[in-house]
Amino acid sequence: MEMEMEARKRLGSRLRTLREGEGYKLAEFSERLGIDPSGLSRMERGERGIDTLFLRRAADVLGVGLDAFFPATEPRVVLARDGGGGDERMNEAIEWTKDLHRDLELVARFGGDPAV
Secondary structure, three states: OHHHHHHHHHHHHHHHHHHHHOOOOHHHHHHHHOOOHHHHHHHHOOOOOOOHHHHHHHHHHHOOOHHHHOOOOOOOOOOOOOOOOOHHHHHHHHHHHHHHHHHHHHHHHHOOOOOO
């Protein structure tokens, strides 16, 4: 049970850090997410759990992937390309694919239907 509380606190703290980093006040951010400010405050303090659907909405509002809420546990792969004309579109496709892969892994790890 203590590990769960620590995980909630870390996740809540990360949510607060990302929210504040984007300049959102608690009331404004909670309104954007359709949640009561006191509920959001409890999430950020680790007193209330955060489900994956809420986390997905928060990530969308913040403009980040779900992985932004979790520490990196696996090495990152850096891709090198020759700088040709199609690289920008290729970079966007690669980033989109990596984000999708991470999101699906998180859904699988925390339960839920990835088709939702």
